[in-house]
Amino acid sequence: MGALSNVSPTVVDMMRRCVEVHVSSCNERLVPSLMRAMAIRVDQAADSVTVYLAKRQADQLLHDIHNCGQLAVIVCEPITWRSVQIKASSVTMRVASETDRAVLEDYRVALEREIARVRGPVPVVRAILAYQLSDIVLVEFEPDEIFEQSPGANAGKLMAIRQ
Amino acid sequence: MTRLSEIRRCFEGAIASVVATCSPDGKPNVVNLSQVYFVDDQHVALSFQFFGKTRQNILANPHAVVLLIDPKTGAYWRLHMRYLRTDASGAVFERMKAQLAGIASHTGMQDVFKLQGADIYRVNEIEPVVGDPLPEPPVKANPLGSVRVCGERLSNCSSLEEAFNCALQILAGDLDFKHAMILMLDHATQRLYVVASSGYSSSGVGSEIEVGQGVIGVSVRENTPIRIGHMTNASSYSQAIRTTINPAAIGTDDMTEIPYPGLASPHSQLAVPIASGGLVLGALFVESQYPLRFGFEEEDAIVAIAAHLGSLARWMDAGSDSRDAHLPAAAVQATSGAPLSVRHFSANDSVFVDQKYLIKGVAGAIIWKLLNEYSAGRNEFSNRELRLDPGIGLPYLDDNLETRLILLRRRLEDFGPDLRIEKLGRGRFRLSVTRPISLLEAATA
Numbered sequence: 001m002g003a004l005s006n007v008s009p010t011v012v013d014m015m016r017r018c019v020e021v022h023v024s025s026c027n028e029r030l031v032p033s034l035m036r037a038m039a040i041r042v043d044q045a046a047d048s049v050t051v052y053l054a055k056r057q058a059d060q061l062l063h064d065i066h067n068c069g070q071l072a073v074i075v076c077e078p079i080t081w082r083s084v085q086i087k088a089s090s091v092t093m094r095v096a097s098e099t100d101r102a103v104l105e106d107y108r109v110a111l112e113r114e115i116a117r118v119r120g121p122v123p124v125v126r127a128i129l130a131y132q133l134s135d136i137v138l139v140e141f142e143p144d145e146i147f148e149q150s151p152g153a154n155a156g157k158l159m160a161i162r163q
Numbered sequence: 164m165t166r167l168s169e170i171r172r173c174f175e176g177a178i179a180s181v182v183a184t185c186s187p188d189g190k191p192n193v194v195n196l197s198q199v200y201f202v203d204d205q206h207v208a209l210s211f212q213f214f215g216k217t218r219q220n221i222l223a224n225p226h227a228v229v230l231l232i233d234p235k236t237g238a239y240w241r242l243h244m245r246y247l248r249t250d251a252s253g254a255v256f257e258r259m260k261a262q263l264a265g266i267a268s269h270t271g272m273q274d275v276f277k278l279q280g281a282d283i284y285r286v287n288e289i290e291p292v293v294g295d296p297l298p299e300p301p302v303k304a305n306p307l308g309s310v311r312v313c314g315e316r317l318s319n320c321s322s323l324e325e326a327f328n329c330a331l332q333i334l335a336g337d338l339d340f341k342h343a344m345i346l347m348l349d350h351a352t353q354r355l356y357v358v359a360s361s362g363y364s365s366s367g368v369g370s371e372i373e374v375g376q377g378v379i380g381v382s383v384r385e386n387t388p389i390r391i392g393h394m395t396n397a398s399s400y401s402q403a404i405r406t407t408i409n410p411a412a413i414g415t416d417d418m419t420e421i422p423y424p425g426l427a428s429p430h431s432q433l434a435v436p437i438a439s440g441g442l443v444l445g446a447l448f449v450e451s452q453y454p455l456r457f458g459f460e461e462e463d464a465i466v467a468i469a470a471h472l473g474s475l476a477r478w479m480d481a482g483s484d485s486r487d488a489h490l491p492a493a494a495v496q497a498t499s500g501a502p503l504s505v506r507h508f509s510a511n512d513s514v515f516v517d518q519k520y521l522i523k524g525v526a527g528a529i530i531w532k533l534l535n536e537y538s539a540g541r542n543e544f545s546n547r548e549l550r551l552d553p554g555i556g557l558p559y560l561d562d563n564l565e566t567r568l569i570l571l572r573r574r575l576e577d578f579g580p581d582l583r584i585e586k587l588g589r590g591r592f593r594l595s596v597t598r599p600i601s602l603l604e605a606a607t608a
Contacts, residue, residue, distance in 0.1 A: 020179075022181045022183075022193055022195075022230065023193070024183035024191040024192070024193035024228075025191050026183075026185035026189060026191045029226075030185045030187065030189060030224050030226060031185070031226045031228075031243075032183040032184055032185045032191055032226060032227065032228045033183070033228065034181065034182075034183035034193065034228045034229075034230050034241065035230065035292070036181075036230065036239070056293045057239065057292050057293060057294060068189060070189060070190055070191055071191060072183070072190070072191040072192050072193045073193070074181065074193045074194060074195060076179070076195050078179075081195065083194075083195060085192070085193065085194070087190065087191075123237075123297055124234065124235065124236070124237045124297065125237070126237075127236065127237030127238075127294070127295055127296050127297050128178075128232060128237040128239075128294075130237075130294060130295035149194060149195075151195070151197070152213070153213055155194070155213060155215050156215045156216050
C-alpha cells in the first residue's frame, strides 16, 4: 500500500487545494537541483502524484530525476504555511499533451487567486506561473514517504510510509 | 555576472523562498523559508531555529540551492551555494534575531520564537532562470535629496518639539511616508512612549509599549533597524509555528491606558532606533498599508533622519535649562466654572482628571507638582527646578526632560481645553488653567 493511501484524507485535501509546489533532486556529486512546479495532480486511488515542470526552467532537475530517480516535493498552502514533503525513488516522465492543459489552467487560475490574497499583485503571480504547454514535462510517482513540513518543531516528522 | 546586491528585492521576504539540500546517501530534501538574508555580494544567511533535515544535510554535505523570486517582476533566480558556518553572535546574527523577534512579537511568540544561529552560505553562482518576468518597475526618486532637506531644516530648529514636527513633516511630505511616529525611551521603566505622530486618526501621544514588544520595541532593545516588507507573509509564518507550540508558553499582550495609534493591518513596517553617543533614546517608526513600501534606500533615509534627531535630542535636552531654578511668582489668572477634579496616585504617579486617565510616570509627577504649585499661586516654572526636585524622580543622567515636557504638553492638548503648558523661552514654561482645580492625593489606585 502506497504512502498516499496511509495519510489522512485532510492531508490529501490540502494537497489538492491551492498549494505551491517545489521539486528537488540531486546529481551524482550530491549537488541538489530545484524548481517550482507549474501544477500538481494528486490521485489517491491510484496512489500517484504528478508534478508539472517547465523544461526550460528545470532542465538540470529533470536530468537529475532521470538519472538518480530520487525526488523531494514540498507542497505548501500559501495562507497558512501548512506544508508536507513527499519523497519518491521511482518516477515516470512524459511530455505534456493537449489533454493536460486543463489541469495546468485550473491550477494557474486557482493559485493566482490564492497567492494574490497573501503575497501580492496578480500580474506578478501570472508571470511566476507563465508556461508554454509544449515545454511542460509531467513527472509521475508513487510516494515512498510523506513528512509533516509546516514550520515549527514538528517539521520533518514522518506522517506516512509506503508498506 | 549578476551580483547579489543587484537582486536585493528578492531578500525582502515578500515571496517565500525554498531551499534544497541532499543527504550523503543521495536523498534530496526541500523546505520553505520565510526569508533569505542578504549578507554581502558573496554570502547569504538562513535562519537556524529547529534542528531539521536541512541542517543535518548541510552539516554532512554543504551543497544547497535556493530559489528566489523577484516580488516586483516575478523573475526567478537560483543561488547555488555552499554552507560555511553557523554564527551565534555578531552583526548578521543580531540583525536576523531582531527581525525574527519583531515578527514573532506580533503573534505573541517573542519568548518562544528564538533564533539559534545564522547559517552562513557562500554563493558560488547566481543563476537567472528563464521565464516571462514583468518589465522592471520605474525607478523611484532617490530619497537622498529629502534627507538633505530634512538635515538642513533640523539644523535650524530651536526646540526639540520643532525638530519632531519638522521630521514628521518631511516624512509625510517629501518622502511620502503617510504614517509615522516618534517614541522616546524611559530608561527607568524600559518603556517607550509616543511623543509625536502623523497620519493616524488619533495622535496616541502618551501611549506606551515595552522595550522588546513588537517591531519598535525589539528595534530599540537590539539597537538595530528592523524592516518588514510583507507583514502578512511574515506574520502567517510565525503564526504557523505558533500552532505547534504549547499555548501556555505564549504570553499575552500588555494593555496601555492610551490607545496605541498604529495601523490595524500594516503590510510594511520600519523601526529605527534614535540614538546618540551609544545610548538609545527612542525610535522613529514608519508603516504603510501597502507591502514592500520601504526598501533599502528608504531604510538608509530613515536611519539618517533618526541620527539627526538623536543628536538634537541629546544636545537640546542638555541645553534646555534657564539660569534661574526658581522663577518669581507670576499672577495666576482667575478661573471660572466647575472645579477640575485632579487625583494623583503616588504608587505610579498616575494622574486622573475628572475620573479620566491623563498620564503617569515622570510626566504624571511633573503635572502633579505643577498643579500643586499652581494652587499655591505660581504658574511659571523652569526646567531646572524640575531637575532639582527629588520628588519628580528624574534620573541624574539623560533624564529626557525636554521630551517628557513635549509628551505632557501634547497629552494635555489631546485631553481637553482646560490645562495647557506654554513655552515661554529657553528652559521656561507656563501652566495655563481655565477652571478652578481640586487636588486629591490618593493612597492606592
